[in-house]
Amino acid sequence: MKTIKIKILGTVQGVFFRKFIRDQADKLCVRGFVRNLDNGDVEIVAEGRDEKVNEMLDVCKKGPAHSTVKQIESREIKHQGFERFKILRL
Numbered sequence: 339m340k341t342i343k344i345k346i347l348g349t350v351q352g353v354f355f356r357k358f359i360r361d362q363a364d365k366l367c368v369r370g371f372v373r374n375l376d377n378g379d380v381e382i383v384a385e386g387r388d389e390k391v392n393e394m395l396d397v398c399k400k401g402p403a404h405s406t407v408k409q410i411e412s413r414e415i416k417h418q419g420f421e422r423f424k425i426l427r428l
Contacts, residue, residue, distance in 0.1 A: 341370075341385040343415050344398055348408035350380045356425045358402035366390045366397075369420035373427070385420050 346355075351374050359372040359382060368386040375381055384394045401407045 339385065339417060340388045340391040341383065341415050341417050342391055342395065342412050344382040344384065344395065345375075345411040346380045346382070346398055346401070346407055347378075347410070348401075349404075349406040350401060351378055353404040354402055355380055355405050358405075359398065360423055360425050362397045363394060363423035366393055368394045369423050370418070371420070371424045371426045373425070383415070383418065383420075384423075385418055 356372045356374065359380075363370065363384065366386065368384050368390050370383040370385045372380060372382045382398060384391050386394075395412060399407060399410055
């Protein structure tokens with residue numbers, strides 16, 4: 339099991355980025371959450387089998403069609419024990 343926190347910078351709000359990420363997480367059986375940050379970035383915590391979390395990271399680097407991912411930061415964190423993947427709202 340692997341858990342990572344991802345921060346995505348670029349044009350990632352207002353382009354259905356969170357829904358895209360949730361849909362991809364569901365396909366990959368990855369648990370965690372995605373949320374918009376006040377500064378315009380998106381934060382994701384993804385947890386699951388190592389190879390699936392790595393695939394999720396690759397998905398984040400591309401994003402949906404109308405997004406522009408300029409930079410991505412990721413780091414491994416302590417296991418959180420999520421039961422599913424959610425979109426969180428501020």
